[in-house]
Amino acid sequence: MASRYDLIIVGTGFAGAFFLMRYLERAPATARVLVLERGARDPKPWQLEHRRSSSIDPAQVFHNKTPEKVWFTSPGFGGNSKCWMAGATRMMPGDFQLRTRYGVGIDWPMTYDDLEAHYCTAEQVMLISGPADSPMPRSKPFPLPPHRFSDPDALLKRHFPDGWYQMATARASVPTPTRGVCCATGYCELCPVDAKFTVQNGLAFIYEDPRVTLQLNSEVDGVVTAGGMAAGVSYRQDGRQQQADAELVVLGASAMFNPHIMLRSGMTHALLGKRLHEQLPIDVVLDLKGVKSYNGSTILTGLGYLFYEGEHRRDHAACMIETRNSPFGYFMGALRSEEGRWNERMIIRFLFDDLPRDDNTVTVSRDDPRMAEAYFAGYSDYAERGASLVPKMIDKLAEALPIERVVDSLRGQTSAHIQGTVVMGNDPATSIVDRHLIHHQYRNLLVLGASAFPTASPAYPSVTISALSLWAADHLFGAKA
Numbered sequence: 001m002a003s004r005y006d007l008i009i010v011g012t013g014f015a016g017a018f019f020l021m022r023y024l025e026r027a028p029a030t031a032r033v034l035v036l037e038r039g040a041r042d043p044k045p046w047q048l049e050h051r052r053s054s055s056i057d058p059a060q061v062f063h064n065k066t067p068e069k070v071w072f073t074s075p076g077f078g079g080n081s082k083c084w085m086a087g088a089t090r091m092m093p094g095d096f097q098l099r100t101r102y103g104v105g106i107d108w109p110m111t112y113d114d115l116e117a118h119y120c121t122a123e124q125v126m127l128i129s130g131p132a133d134s135p136m137p138r139s140k141p142f143p144l145p146p147h148r149f150s151d152p153d154a155l156l157k158r159h160f161p162d163g164w165y166q167m168a169t170a171r172a173s174v175p176t177p178t179r180g181v182c183c184a185t186g187y188c189e190l191c192p193v194d195a196k197f198t199v200q201n202g203l204a205f206i207y208e209d210p211r212v213t214l215q216l217n218s219e220v221d222g223v224v225t226a227g228g229m230a231a232g233v234s235y236r237q238d239g240r241q242q243q244a245d246a247e248l249v250v251l252g253a254s255a256m257f258n259p260h261i262m263l264r265s266g267m268t269h270a271l272l273g274k275r276l277h278e279q280l281p282i283d284v285v286l287d288l289k290g291v292k293s294y295n296g297s298t299i300l301t302g303l304g305y306l307f308y309e310g311e312h313r314r315d316h317a318a319c320m321i322e323t324r325n326s327p328f329g330y331f332m333g334a335l336r337s338e339e340g341r342w343n344e345r346m347i348i349r350f351l352f353d354d355l356p357r358d359d360n361t362v363t364v365s366r367d368d369p370r371m372a373e374a375y376f377a378g379y380s381d382y383a384e385r386g387a388s389l390v391p392k393m394i395d396k397l398a399e400a401l402p403i404e405r406v407v408d409s410l411r412g413q414t415s416a417h418i419q420g421t422v423v424m425g426n427d428p429a430t431s432i433v434d435r436h437l438i439h440h441q442y443r444n445l446l447v448l449g450a451s452a453f454p455t456a457s458p459a460y461p462s463v464t465i466s467a468l469s470l471w472a473a474d475h476l477f478g479a480k481a
Contacts, residue, residue, distance in 0.1 A: 005034045005213075008233055008246040010220045010261070012037045013079020015449035016252030017203045018122065018466040022473035024209055031211045034244050036218040036235055038253070039076030044200065047190050053083035062256055062372040063365050069376040070414035073256055077216060078199035080254070080462075083189045084416075086170040086196035087300055087322070087460040088128045090119050092136050094309045094318075095353070095457035102313040104382065105355045105455050109426050109435035110471070112136070118467035118474075126197040126463070127176050129298075130168040135305040147173050147182065150295050150325055152288065152346050152401055153302035159400035163306040167322070170197035170462075171298050178202060182298045186326025221370065222265040223249055223445060230445040248444050248476075252469070255451035259362045259421040260372035262447070269432050273363055275356035275420040276374060277456045280317070280383040281412030282350040282390050287336065289402040293346045296325040304348075307393055308458060317352040317386030319393065320458035324349065346401070349412065352387050354456040355380040356420050387411075417450065417461050424452040436475040437468060446472055 007023060009016045012035060020035065027033075039056050047053050056075040064071060074083040093112040098105035120140045123130075130142030146166035149157065156164040171182040172195045179202075182195040194201055207214045218237040223230050224245070232245035251258045259273040296302075304321030312318075324347040327334035335342045357380055365371040379387075394406060425431025428440035433452055439445040448469050450461045457464075 002232060002243040002245045003034070005032045005244060005246040007031070007033045007248045007250065008244055009033065009035045009250045009252060010233065011079060011252035011254065011257075011449075012077050012199060012207070012214075013252060013254065013449070014081055014199070014462050014465045015469050016079075016250065017081075017199045017206065018125070018469035019250060019252065019446075019448055019473050020212070021125070021203060021206050022470050023477060024206055024211065026473075026477040027211065029211070033212045034246065035207065035212060035214045036220050036233065036244075037077055037214065037216050038219050038257075040216055041077045042082070044194055047082065048192060051190070053189060062260075062374055063367070065373060065375040066377075068413070071256065071374055071418055072414050072416040073254060073418065081198040082200065084196070084462060085188050085300065088123070088126060088130075088168045088170045088463045089303065089320070089459040090136055090168075091457045091459045091464050092309055092318075094313065095455070095459065098313065098455060102311070104314060106425070108454055109424055109431075115464070115467045115471060118470040119463060121470055122463050122466035126170040126202065126466075127172060127179070128168055128170050128197075128463075129173040131166040133165065135162075135165060135308070142168065144173050144176075147171070147301060148297035150301045150323060151292050153296065153323055155291065156302065156304065156397065156400045160304075160306055163304060165303045165305065167298065167300045167303055169298060169300065171195050173297065184296070184298055184325065186299055188299045219370070220253070220261055222261060223251070223267070223442075225265065225267075225442060228442065230439075230442045248446070250446045250448060252448040254449055255418040255421045255453075256362055256372050256374065258447050258449065258451040260364060262422065263364050264369060271358070271423055271430070272432055273361050273421050274358045275423055276360040276362050276376065276418070277354045277356040277420045278417040279415045279456050279458055280352040280354055280379045280387055281415045282352070282387050282409065283412050284348050284350065284390065284394065284409045285334065285407040286346045286348065286394070286401070287404040287407055288344045288346055289404045290344065291402055292343050294325055294327055294343045299324065299326055301325045304397075306396060307389075315385065316389065317354065317383045318458050319386055320351045321393075322349045322351065323347070345407065350387070350390055350393065351415060351458045352383045353458045354383040356423075356455065360420070362421050417456075419450040419453040419456050419461060422447045422451040423454050425454060437472040448472065
């Protein structure tokens with residue numbers, strides 16, 4: 001006989017953790033919650049010893065049919081919070097209303113104002129460091145003070161005061177109760193001093209709640225449905241097939257694995273598994289004359305919004321620029337060879353939003369149904385038109401920076417932000433989940449995370465993922481009094 005729960009959550013990353021946090025704040029002492037995680041706990045000492053964030057190789061869980069396009073994921077307790085670079089930007093207001101404001105793409109089924117309070121909550125839980133000024137409206141300041149600019153960032157801020165900002169990041173700038181200060185080594189995937197927020201160091205306590213049963217090494221292969229409702233999930237643990245039933249089922253297994261589970265469950269929709277996407281990244285290395293780089297206080301120090309919002313979005317993709325504060329791990333030749341000038345070189349990344357394409361897909365592998373299969377046909381013409389303007393954008397930055405030459409400019413293989421595949425919207429004909437992440441057909445099934453993103457904003461997605469989980473939980477269980 002299947003075990004019975006009030007709530008089953010699949011996944012322990014940002015989406016599942018923030019939903020569970022809010023649920024436990026509202027739930028009675030008698031509530032029973034089952035959380036299923038495909039991977040192991042992989043604690044920080046294990047990660048550092050083995051020099052990787054997960055004991056599961058991504059090649060064990062999905063096939064990449066277009067390997068030139070990399071999709072980055074880290075199965076296990078805490079999900080991608082274990083390995084993220086901790087960039088923690090909000091989306092801009094215009095990102096939610098591309099169709100209404102600029103006549104392109106589609107609108108999200110909520111606005112920036114709808115999520116603003118939830119952004120504040122997510123930032124407080126993560127103890128995000130950020131500046132006093134901001135390119136978007138904010139009702140509360142960042143919880144922690146900002147990290148120190150690099151010298152090139154300081155020049156850009158002086159010349160573009162309303163277009164350049166200190167990085168919003170979940171890497172601590174001052175000590176917190178559970179995290180030390182960022183050591184700026186540039187080895188951020190694993191963070192040797194545990195300065196960045198992860199589910200392991202920031203929300204592990206919710207899984208110790210007596211109402212919660214956490215089962216690791218539990219691979220969910222389907223949502224069980226009956227009578228037009230989600231009845232529970234089937235999963236494998238220690239080689240044994242099992243089933244658990246629940247009043248409410250929540251999928252928070254990422255944009256790669258949410259559609260895979262749904263397709264294996266026999267769910268159908270014209271868009272299910274389609275519109276896989278992320279931002280288009282262009283990496284540029286610049287030589288500077290007499291200006292030293294790599295002297296900020298964390299791995300990513302600056303954010304440029306010069307080419308983000310505006311009427312240009314009618315014609316081509318918006319762009320957010322990040323400045324990198326470490327020459328290690330990204331580029332060969334990130335340091336100059338001239339004596340005394342080794343760090344007169346700057347690495348920047350241009351991130352362009354994308355309008356998702358139906359031919360970018362996640363499906364069930366025919367060779368092994370337990371594997372997801374990703375295929376990427378390419379970015380939209382809209383994103384490509386934006387990326388073609390990078391040389392002109394560099395010319396603009398040259399108003400503030402003494403650029404001697406462009407050393408290198410190349411397309412990144414990934415921005416490490418898997419999105420789309422279970423799109424949200426108001427119309428069941430053109431979306432799979434509604435504005436509160438509830439499945440249009442199975443009304444006790446939620447599908448959380450970046451899989452619901454209708455478009456790819458230039459912003460990093462993790463804070464938006466977390467805010468959407470809070471938004472969905474508040475809709476179901478009521479906002480705090």
